[in-house]
Amino acid sequence: MENTHWWNRAVVYQIYPKSFQDTNHDGVGDLRGIIDRLDYIKKLGVDVIWLNPIYESPQVDNGYDISNYEAINPTLGNMDDFQELIDGIHERGMKLVMDLVVNHTSDQHNWFKESRKGKDNPYRDYYIWRDGKDGKEPNNWGSYFSGAAWKYDDESGQYYLHLFAPEQPDLNWENPQVRHSVYDMMNWWAAKGVDGFRMDVINLISKPAGLPDAKKSADEKYANVEPLVSNGHRIHEFLQEMNRNVMSKHKMITVGETPGATPEDAEKYAGLDNKELNMVFQFEHMGLDSNPNPALGKWDDRKTSLKDLRANLTKWQEKLYGKAWNSLYWNNHDQPRVVSRFGNDETEDYRVKSAKMLATMTHMMQGTPYIYEGEEIGMTNAYFPKLEDYVDLESINAYHQLVDDQHLLDGATMMKYIAIHSRDNARTPMQWDDSEYAGFSDHQPWEKVNPNYKQINVKKALADKNSIFYYYQKLIELRHTMPVITNGKYALVTGNEDDDQVFAYTRQNDDTTLLVILNYTAETVSRHYDVPSTATLLISNYEDDQHDTIRPYEAKVYQF
Numbered sequence: 001m002e003n004t005h006w007w008n009r010a011v012v013y014q015i016y017p018k019s020f021q022d023t024n025h026d027g028v029g030d031l032r033g034i035i036d037r038l039d040y041i042k043k044l045g046v047d048v049i050w051l052n053p054i055y056e057s058p059q060v061d062n063g064y065d066i067s068n069y070e071a072i073n074p075t076l077g078n079m080d081d082f083q084e085l086i087d088g089i090h091e092r093g094m095k096l097v098m099d100l101v102v103n104h105t106s107d108q109h110n111w112f113k114e115s116r117k118g119k120d121n122p123y124r125d126y127y128i129w130r131d132g133k134d135g136k137e138p139n140n141w142g143s144y145f146s147g148a149a150w151k152y153d154d155e156s157g158q159y160y161l162h163l164f165a166p167e168q169p170d171l172n173w174e175n176p177q178v179r180h181s182v183y184d185m186m187n188w189w190a191a192k193g194v195d196g197f198r199m200d201v202i203n204l205i206s207k208p209a210g211l212p213d214a215k216k217s218a219d220e221k222y223a224n225v226e227p228l229v230s231n232g233h234r235i236h237e238f239l240q241e242m243n244r245n246v247m248s249k250h251k252m253i254t255v256g257e258t259p260g261a262t263p264e265d266a267e268k269y270a271g272l273d274n275k276e277l278n279m280v281f282q283f284e285h286m287g288l289d290s291n292p293n294p295a296l297g298k299w300d301d302r303k304t305s306l307k308d309l310r311a312n313l314t315k316w317q318e319k320l321y322g323k324a325w326n327s328l329y330w331n332n333h334d335q336p337r338v339v340s341r342f343g344n345d346e347t348e349d350y351r352v353k354s355a356k357m358l359a360t361m362t363h364m365m366q367g368t369p370y371i372y373e374g375e376e377i378g379m380t381n382a383y384f385p386k387l388e389d390y391v392d393l394e395s396i397n398a399y400h401q402l403v404d405d406q407h408l409l410d411g412a413t414m415m416k417y418i419a420i421h422s423r424d425n426a427r428t429p430m431q432w433d434d435s436e437y438a439g440f441s442d443h444q445p446w447e448k449v450n451p452n453y454k455q456i457n458v459k460k461a462l463a464d465k466n467s468i469f470y471y472y473q474k475l476i477e478l479r480h481t482m483p484v485i486t487n488g489k490y491a492l493v494t495g496n497e498d499d500d501q502v503f504a505y506t507r508q509n510d511d512t513t514l515l516v517i518l519n520y521t522a523e524t525v526s527r528h529y530d531v532p533s534t535a536t537l538l539i540s541n542y543e544d545d546q547h548d549t550i551r552p553y554e555a556k557v558y559q560f
C-alpha cells in the first residue's frame with residue numbers, strides 16, 4: 001500500500017485545553033497557555049494538534065455540551081487568541097484539528113431553547129421529542145452517564161432524547177436543516193484555517209427508525225444503547241453528504257470516534273478510496289478489561305492479558321491492511337493513563353520501561369498514532385481515594401447508580417474501580433515542573449494535580465536523554481523517515497499467538513523488514529527469534545542487547 005496522503009505518515013498530539021497550561025491565574029488551562037507551549041509540542045516532532053472542545057459551553061461535560069458552535073469559551077480565551085494559536089501552529093509547520101460535537105448540543109444552545117418552547121416552534125424538529133409510553137419514557141434506552149436517556153420537559157409536555165447527560169440533548173439528524181446547519185458551521189471553521197475535525201461519537205447520529213427498545217440484561221436498569229444505535233441505517237448517507245458539502249471542498253483530515261465499530265464498519269467509514277472519513281477511533285482494545293457483567297460496564301479491576309490484546313491489535317492490523325486506515329492510540333481524555341493500565345507504574349524503572357514498550361507496540365504498527373498530553377512523559381493515573389476528589393460526571397453518576405441505587409457493588413469496591421478507570425485520571429493538570437501545582441498554574445487548579453508531579457514532569461524529562469519524551473521523539477522521527485512503518489505488511493512471528501509474555505511481530509515492504517519484540521511483563525524471559533546477522537537494532541528501551549534474554553518490559557526493534 002502506498003503512503004499517498006500526508007496524514008498516513010503523521011503523528012497527532014491531543015490537548016485537553018482545560019488541563020494543559022493556565023496563564024491568567026484562574027486554575028483553568030487556556031488558549032494562551034497552548035500558544036506558550038507550542039515550541040514544546042514542536043520539539044516532540046508531531047504533525048497535528050487536536051484540541052478537545054474550546055467552544056462556548058456551560059461545561060456540564062467539560063465542553064462536550066456546546067451552547068454556541070461559533071464562539072470560544074471565554075474562560076479559555078477569545079477569537080483573537082484562537083487566531084494567534086492557529087497562526088502559531090501553522091508557522092511551525094503543524095496542523096490544527098478541532099473537536100466536532102454534533103450528536104448533541106448543550107440544552108443552553110439557542111436551537112434547544114427554541115425547540116423547548118413547544119411543538120409548533122420551527123426548531124422543535126431539531127431535536128428528538130416523543131410522547132411517553134404508559135406514563136414512562138418512550139423506550140428503555142439508558143444514558144451513557146447513567147439513568148434513562150429521556151428527560152420529560154414540563155414546559156412542552158414531551159420527552160427529549162439525550163444519550164449523554166440531560167443537558168446534552170441529541171440532535172435530530174433526520175432533519176435536513178440540522179444537517180445543513182452543521183455543514184455550514186464546519187465550513188465556517190474551515191474558512192478560519194482549521195485543518196480538520198475529530199468527530200465526537202459520530203457513529204451514533206443515525207438513530208434506528210421507530211426508536212425501538214434495546215436489549216437489556218437482568219441487572220441493567222436501562223438498556224445499553226450502543227449495539228442498537230451505533231452505525232445506524234443512515235450513517236453512511238449522512239457522512240457522504242457531509243463529505244460532499246464540507247470535506248471535499250477543503251484539504252482536511254478527519255477522524256471519527258466510532259464506539260462499537262468493527263473492522264468491517266471501519267472499512268465503510270475510512271476505506272482507502274473513501275468518500276466519508278480518513279480514519280476511525282475504534283474501541284475494541286479499550287474494552288478488553290471491562291466487567292463481564294454489562295450492568296457494570298467498564299467498572300472493574302482486571303488487567304488486559306497479552307493474549308487478548310495481541311489478538312485484537314493483530315485483527316485490526318490484518319483486516320484493514322490495503323483497505324482502510326486506522327488510528328493508533330492508548331490514551332485520550334476518556335481513558336485511564338496507559339502506563340498504569342497496560343504497563344507498570346509501581347517502580348520508577350518499570351514505569352519508564354513499560355511506557356516505552358507500549359509506545360513501541362503501537363508506533364511500529366500501521367495507522368496514525370495519537371499521543372495524549374502527558375503520555376510522552378509517562379504520566380500515571382491519579383488514583384484519587386475519595387469520591388469528592390473526582391470531578392467527572394460519569395464516575396460520580398455511576399457510583400450513585402451502582403452503589404446507592406442498585407446495590408450492585410459496595411462503596412469500597414466501586415472506589416477501587418473508579419481509581420482505575422475514571423476519566424479524571426486523564427484530566428489532571430499537565431505536569432510541567434516540580435513547583436506548586438506542577439507549573440500548570442499558580443492558582444488551585446480546577447482538577448487536582450497528581451501527587452507524583454515532583455517525580456514526573458516535563459522539566460525532568462527534557463533534562464534526561466533517556467526519558468520517555470526522547471523515546472517518543474525518536475519513534476515519531478522513525479515514522480517520518482521509514483516508509484515500512486506506514487506501508488509495511490504486518491505479521492505475527494510464527495508461534496507467537498500463544499505466548500503469555502512476549503509479543504513479536506514483523507512489518508515488511510519490498511526492501512525492509514522490521515522485527516518488533518516486546519516483553520509485556522516484569523519477568524526476564526528467554527526466547528529465540530531468527531535475527532539475521534546483518535540486522536541492526538533500530539530502537540530499544542535498554543542500553544544493550546542480550547539477544548535471547550529479554551528483560552522486564554524490554555522493547556527492541558531490529559531492521560534488516
Ligand code: GLC
Nearest residue numbers: 061064101164200201333334
Ligand atoms: C465522547 C467524548 C466524551 C464525551 C462524550 C459526549 O465520547 O470523547 O468526552 O463525554 O463523547 O460528548
Ligand code: CA
Nearest residue numbers: 022024028030
Ligand atoms: Ca486560565
